[in-house]
Amino acid sequence: MTPPVPSIERILPEVVLTLTGVAIMLIDASAPPSFPRRLLGWVAAVGTTIALWTSLWQLSLPEGTGFSSTVETSAFTVFFHVLICGIVLVAILLALDTLPEKSHHFGEFFALVVFGAVGMCLMTSAVELLVIFIALEISSLSTYILAAYRKHTGRSPEASIKYFLLGSFATAFLLYGIALVFGATGTTQIYEIAYRAPSAQNPALILAALALMLVGIFFKVSAAPFHVWTPDVYEGAPTPVVALLSTAPKVAAFAVLLRIVYEMFPALHSLWAPLLWIVSVLSMTVGNLAALRQKNVKRMLAYSSIAHAGYLLAAFAGTGELGISAAAFYAAAYAATNVGIFAVVSVIAGYDENLSLIDDFRGLVYRTPLLGGLLIFFLVSLTGIPFTGGFFGKFYTFSAAINGGAVALVIIGLLNSGLAAAYYLRLAFVAAQRPSPDQPSTPAPQIGAAVGAALGLAAVVTLILGVAPGATLDATQSAAHTLQAPPAPATTAATDPTLPTR
């Protein structure tokens, strides 16, 4: 029997990202002041791309765990790694062109984005509750700081503090839940918990643990009624950061949620399914109703992201693999669209956000047809019109829910998407309207190479998900399959982590 060796290839993307982040910080600290700090952004972009490729490479590894059964590589983790790295890449490219030339702390900015990505990636691949918790903290701490990046405005630090306080509070819930699970089962390894939970001494403890952990996750995905921080944070934080904030951490948190409910507590389906049903309905209704009344584009999109968390939760009404793959697909479609629309908004509004109200977008199609067209395209995808990613996302989640028998949820969801069309398309139509004569003429924003690449990437992915979703669907299905059939909790796993446990 070989001694347990850490299997570094199981966390290779995280390693690549960490090295990139450290390199950026070192270069930033040691390079002369004349050194163009913008290059650091390109370093971050290259590092993220490499991380993306290494996670794809992980597909060639046999499925299994590493580091004493704390991290896993499977189709599930690869899918979410690729998704998160893609989002982070778009956000970095976006920041490269939209952060002002004179701004300080370029190095820290990109390093923090990359470190955040480390945390998010680790969240999706960890199969040990404490590692999940640490990963969550890594990602949260970076995003707390990033939210405060526009510190001269006053609103940005306020957003950051609000996010930090409420976020820490929610993480405390999660940690408390983990502690209770440990109390009930004597372990924090997810496969072990799944094995031991049904025969636990004190089922009430498990129930309390599940509820507390769900609260922590709901906060992270900004599902109602844990959503109050979202609009303020989105409004205050710089838009490129919001592009990241509204997608990547949520995707990671949804991956954790999938793990918790489908892998850790599949037996408690009758308990968590109604809970998620309620939260889903609440989120979409509250999000859409509030978004209808917004005048600020970023606040509107913040409420819309709450509603989308609700649609995604509807997938959990589906049973087993169908629900998981629908949720994963929706996460991808939502992320591509949302990162795209925030990219458009940040280019249009500029770093100082002189144009932040819906009425400011009037005549956009006339001023810059390309940006206007992209804005409308992403809004159409968010609405869920066919031939865009948003449509197939909704289609699969609601199909999964119908298969799970939740017809009422689907009807509520689809009526909600009708409601949502009202505010998405109000923005789209205002952008398509002729500019009013008394409107101050603003110069058309320049689209640099990096932003162009970011926009192109988001738009192409959104379109591909809407026209040819087959490949992505296969990936989500194999991801769902690995989650649905976790390796048997064998004690050998602890002694020989490198051995594939299946």
Add this chain to the structure above:
Amino acid sequence: MNSLDPSILSLILLAPLAGAILVALLPDRSGIPKWIALITTLVTFAFTLHLPAHFISGQSGFQFERNIPWIAEPAISYHVGVDGLSLWLVVLTGLLAPVGVLTSWNAIEKRRKVFYSLFLVQQTAMFGVFVSLDLMLYYGFWELSLVPMAILIAMYGRKEGPKAALKFFLFTFIPSAPLLVAILWLYARTGTFNFADLQLQTASGMLPAGALFWVALAFLFAFAVKVPVFPLHGWLADTYNEAPVALAMVVAGKLGLYSMLRFHVGLFPAQARAIAPLLIALAVIGVLYGACLALVQRDFWRLIAYAALSHLSLIVLGIYGLTPTGWSGAVYQILSHGVVDAAIFLLLGALEFRYASTVISSYGGIAAKLPRAATYFVIATLAMIGLPMLSGFVGEFIIFTSTFTGVSRGWAVAAALGVILSAAYMLSLVQRLFYGPQDTSPASQPVSDLRFGELAVLTPLVILMLVMGLSPSLWLNSIQTQPQPPQQNAVAVGAPGFVSETGESNAASLPPDPEAQP
């Protein structure tokens, strides 16, 4: 079998899309967008003419069919085909597209690239609705057809573009939410989106009748809003008032009516029979209500909108009489309405372009200055109110006869009142626009009569109205085709789409029960 046959429908779908991309990529200089759009639409029209040329009348089922798997799970396929029901609607759409482009030739001056590329995308979506035989594909095109229309209304609206666009969009989008649920439910139960398979499944009685009632209702609701059927017509007047002329012309009515025939009556014959009395009543109310409102409008676009409500309701009456004769009459009337409405829109658009006013009272006596416009308008008006020898007569006549004999005399008489009213409002519109004193201010501006380009579009339309009125058999033959020996499951498939094979037998097998039920 022609070598082009299997791919012709794909060509029809792709040509406008390719044109749209081309318009979007090339610069907006010296009228490039409109020329590309014109060429694209003419080529597409030529493609659509291939269909009737090679359509085999009397053959059952769909022709020019293509079925390619698109997504494995859920099993969505690219499945297209036409039959007697959709054949001429595709051709009509093809015909109206170049007409729409020529209508916008001078009227659209700003952002021509956006306009023409969205206009062409709209064409693809409409063709897609008519030829899709896979329910998800159909739903995709159905939703897609909303987007360009709504954006263009917002961009080119006369006064309150975004508001009207939003109204139009929500009115159609929200009912399609239950439609999607219904489609998904059908898929969850049957495992297929294929039209023909679903038709067999719904007829087989395997599905629970109670749930099927709601499913059919969801389908009907979405279509009824789109047509629109009274009392769901809230969006109509604002849309006609704000939409660019070319778009109002091409979308009017067709999509909803076709969908009713194919996917409500065709897919749920039993449920359609149950709900037919309600729709007949609503249709007759719509005929009279639309006509009465049209009588009192001050704005000519609104007048035309309510006139359309009245005429479209008549077609709904033809559909829900549930007789094969009524169905052919309905299809014929859709075609006629499309042609006549196009001419009327074109002429009113020309007037608006010249005088910059849509208020009827600001016109008067312009026949002296625009004799050609006046002549064409009078012909189109007469066709619209159903004068014999013009296209409007044939469809109305068939619908009324089938209602009179197959449904109920009372309803037929009530609906016929609508024809009298339509003569009243249309002739009074002619009188107020073109004749009478010419002392009002806008009409005193010197303007030119219809130009060559406008005449080049109007003359074929008017000739078409005459031909459609004189020899309807040219069309009716392929719409209903000759009856074939009745099949075993004649009742099960006794629905549009299969009119061709069971034409006569259906008349006997479908009980004209709406009279008996109330």
